[in-house]
Amino acid sequence: MSFSGTSSTPPPRPITPVTIAAHHLEKAIALLPQVTDNPGDLSTHLQKALLLIAGLDGYLERSTTPESPALTQIAQKTQHEPWQAKFEGGETEQQLEQEMLTGHLEGQALKMFVRMTGAKRILDIGMFTGYSALAMAEGLPDDGRMIACEIDPYAARFAQNLFEQSPHGHKIDVKLGPASDTLDQLIADQASFDFAFIDANKAGYVNYYEKLIGTNLLAPNGYICADNTLFLGEVYLAESERSDTAQAIAHFNQIVADDPRTEQVLLPVRDGLTLIRRV
Numbered sequence: 001m002s003f004s005g006t007s008s009t010p011p012p013r014p015i016t017p018v019t020i021a022a023h024h025l026e027k028a029i030a031l032l033p034q035v036t037d038n039p040g041d042l043s044t045h046l047q048k049a050l051l052l053i054a055g056l057d058g059y060l061e062r063s064t065t066p067e068s069p070a071l072t073q074i075a076q077k078t079q080h081e082p083w084q085a086k087f088e089g090g091e092t093e094q095q096l097e098q099e100m101l102t103g104h105l106e107g108q109a110l111k112m113f114v115r116m117t118g119a120k121r122i123l124d125i126g127m128f129t130g131y132s133a134l135a136m137a138e139g140l141p142d143d144g145r146m147i148a149c150e151i152d153p154y155a156a157r158f159a160q161n162l163f164e165q166s167p168h169g170h171k172i173d174v175k176l177g178p179a180s181d182t183l184d185q186l187i188a189d190q191a192s193f194d195f196a197f198i199d200a201n202k203a204g205y206v207n208y209y210e211k212l213i214g215t216n217l218l219a220p221n222g223y224i225c226a227d228n229t230l231f232l233g234e235v236y237l238a239e240s241e242r243s244d245t246a247q248a249i250a251h252f253n254q255i256v257a258d259d260p261r262t263e264q265v266l267l268p269v270r271d272g273l274t275l276i277r278r279v
């Protein structure tokens with residue numbers, strides 16, 4: 001993300017393989033004074049590894065086109081929202097958190113994919129406060145359209161209010177409800193999309209993928225982009241180290257990798273981004 005915490009709002013906790021590894025290295029370096037027979041180069045090697053790992057995200061952001069003011073506003077408002085209190089007070093149905101937001105680097109990557117593919121009809125599955133939706137909408141031509149699926153009414157309202165402040169917000173049509181139902185309705189309506197971004201409940205990924213690939217919901221030359229496909233790096237750790245959610249993503253990754261109908265590439269962008277197209 002392109003912003004850090006203030007005294008009233010904590011910075012996002014590490015949720016990508018790179019930021020988690022940097023966190024562990026910092027802990028290891030802090031313990032060095034307690035190592036009595038510390039071999040001479042240990043500290044140097046750890047410090048060099050930390051510099052490489054901890055410097056990566058900042059450099060990627062500085063080398064990437066800045067986000068629009070509207071996207072900055074979504075990111076900042078999302079960071080300052082007391083999500084836990086909203087959930088405990090019954091205002092949100094889902095347990096939402098600021099770390100869900102895709103952010104600067106991934107948003108610009110998505111916008112670039114939209115421009116590269118010339119997509120005109122986009123499906124955003126898992127909208128949250130609207131960062132990925134608006135980033136992709138900014139890459140759409142003026143007559144381009146997006147359906148954005150969100151199950152949580154509070155998040156949907158939050159995003160809709162922010163979309164109204166962007167010149168690209170009119171391209172986004174928010175559908176409130178379980179994405180699976182929205183996709184079924186779109187299939188029944190014979191809707192078709194050039195680009196779909198999957199970023200809702202991880203246990204639903206296989207279902208969304210099948211609905212897209214198994215019908216014309218994904219246009220013949222369309223692309224799918226799936227988020228969090230590294231899931232904190234847990235997908236390539238031993239199965240015993242995986243949460244149920246990581247296991248769901250590992251299962252999704254295997255299904256996609258084994259599917260003769262598609263070809264795909266998993267990019268180590270943020271928490272992992274898989275691009276998929278029909279063969």
Ligand SMILES: C[S@@+](CC[C@H](N)C(=O)[O-])C[C@H]1O[C@@H](n2cnc3c(N)ncnc32)[C@H](O)[C@@H]1O
Nearest residue numbers: 100101102126128131132150151178179200201
């Ligand atoms: C990781 S967040 C999405 C982040 C968003 N793409 C962004 O760029 O900030 C996942 C969102 O999916 C929503 N969600 C979870 N289950 C869902 C479902 N079955 N149908 C639709 N949305 C769902 C959650 O409420 C949450 O807002």
